[in-house]
Amino acid sequence: AQSVAQPEDQVNVAEGNPLTVKCTYSVSGNPYLFWYVQYPNRGLQFLLKYITGDNLVKGSYGFEAEFNKSQTSFHLKKPSALVSDSALYFCAVREGYSSASKIIFGSGTRLSIRP
Amino acid sequence: EAEVAQSPRYKITEKSQAVAFWCDPISGHATLYWYRQILGQGPELLVQFQDESVVDDSQLPKDRFSAERLKGVDSTLKIQPAELGDSAMYLCASSLGRGISPLHFGNGTRLTVT
Numbered sequence: 001a002q003s004v005a006q007p008e009d010q011v012n013v014a015e016g017n018p019l020t021v022k023c024t025y026s027v028s029g030n031p032y033l034f035w036y037v038q039y040p041n042r043g044l045q046f047l048l049k050y051i052t053g054d055n056l057v058k059g060s061y062g063f064e065a066e067f068n069k070s071q072t073s074f075h076l077k078k079p080s081a082l083v084s085d086s087a088l089y090f091c092a093v094r095e096g097y098s099s100a101s102k103i104i105f106g107s108g109t110r111l112s113i114r115p
Numbered sequence: 116e117a118e119v120a121q122s123p124r125y126k127i128t129e130k131s132q133a134v135a136f137w138c139d140p141i142s143g144h145a146t147l148y149w150y151r152q153i154l155g156q157g158p159e160l161l162v163q164f165q166d167e168s169v170v171d172d173s174q175l176p177k178d179r180f181s182a183e184r185l186k187g188v189d190s191t192l193k194i195q196p197a198e199l200g201d202s203a204m205y206l207c208a209s210s211l212g213r214g215i216s217p218l219h220f221g222n223g224t225r226l227t228v229t
Contacts, residue, residue: 032215043119043206043220044158051215086220090157099212100170105157 023091142208
């Protein structure tokens with residue numbers, strides 16, 4: 001069965017500094033990986049996805065993620081953090097190309113950017 | 116940009132009462148999901164529809180929860196009777212259902228059972 005882990009409950013970064021939010025996954029087949037962001041009392045918003053190809057994926061709001069097959073990781077990154085990036089971030093994994101494939105979410109990482 | 120609509124936005128109910136949530140996905144999205152999100156945790160899949168058919172309800176507590184998507188468009192999730200442990204955010208999401216398309220989430224229904 002597939003699983004996804006976000007080892008950090010919270011990440012604190014100063015505005016203007018680079019940020020990394022970690023994610024590791026476990027699947028038996030090809031992984032399809034996603035990052036979502038959630039603001040208070042809102043649903044999740046899609047940031048980016050990895051299907052195949054280039055290991056560095058670019059997404060919304062200046063975020064990017066690096067896929068590393070050997071380490072089974074898909075860390076979210078941004079070169080320069082903004083206070084408005086403060087939110088809850090979820091990594092998700094889908095095992096299988098079928099539309100019936102289940103999508104599993106991690107437990108989330110709260111990102112706090114201080115001015 | 117099209118959105119997933121959910122109602123009500125908030126619901127307070129007493130335990131043992133029945134409660135229902137409604138979701139209208141983005142037009143043309145074949146796959147619809149209901150997730151439950153407990154405060155501080157990630158979303159947990161309750162049920163997944165492909166058009167009007169259930170493709171995964173393995174985590175749905177079927178003794179008290181039911182879900183339907185009769186015409187393959189909007190969907191209703193019901194809880195009867197509600198228990199204190201059901202207090203959570205209930206999120207609906209939809210996707211095109213082709214390829215690896217991302218999920219589009221509604222803003223959820225926050226349920227409080229007293």
